[in-house]
Amino acid sequence: METLKISAVSYLNTFPFVFGIRQSGFLQNFSLELDVPSRCADKLWHGKVDIALVPVAVLPEFGNFHIISDYCIGAVGEVKTVLLLSKVPLEQITRVHLDPDSRTSVELVKVLAGYYWKVDPVWDTLTDEQALATGDIESLVAIGDKTFRIRQDFKYVYDLAAEWVSFTGLPFVFAVWVSRKRLPDDVIHQFTKAISYGIERKSECLEYFSDKLPECDYCLNYLEKNISYDFDERKKEGLKKFLGYINNRKS
DSSP, X not given: OOOEEEEEEOSGGGHHHHHHHHHSSOOOSXXXXXXXXXXXXXXXXXXXXXXXXXXXXXXXXXXXXXXXXEEEEEESSOOXXXXXXXXXXXXXXXXXXXXXXXXXXXXXXXXXXXXXXXXXXXXXXXXXXXXXXXXXXXXEEEEGGGHHHHGGGOSEEEEHHHHHHHXXXXXXXXXXXXXXXXXXXXXXXXXXXXXXXXXXXXXXXXHHTTTTOOSOTTHHHIIIIIOEEEOXXXXXXXXXXXXXXXXXXXX
């Protein structure tokens, strides 16, 4: 096989994946590109990479695809880095700015608003400038490492993974490893071993990325307690339910 092209998210929660791919030695002849979630999906869609960590909300658009790993980015409770931040209580929210980096968080907050919270705000797209200057924003959905920095600007913090668990009783899956064409079994096996290597060495991973860590004094606890990497049957059930809500909302 030619060079295996991989696209992954460049957030703290994916550092174990990246560490395993780069440092395990299980993968040979590969290139790894780090992107925001929406860009990962876009590269896979256009055939620019062979494997991508894809936000689950875009899966229905892919048609034929293969989930190639038993690992994912998921949560069984609070995830800490996918948040609805607001200066007013939930029932008083009138307008929500949405982070364009992740379709999954956008769809999740809309599902929760319509089916669980029973609120109907105006939805606006968040610009990069607004994400850094939150003073004039009433409410916004923010994801990734920037949430450690900006959550203090808001009185009310709603963890979207925890809200989903309260709503459904099921874990939530944010992203899965996907290929659009069937890959050789040996490639999938080596890829899975590389991912597992990183997940089993979270402390080493944080040392490796010590100069890229966000403003967070509990990074290891976050990786061990807030992110759940096993793509088990309960997460598959949660994913199926979430995709069903997306389909119902759009029909």
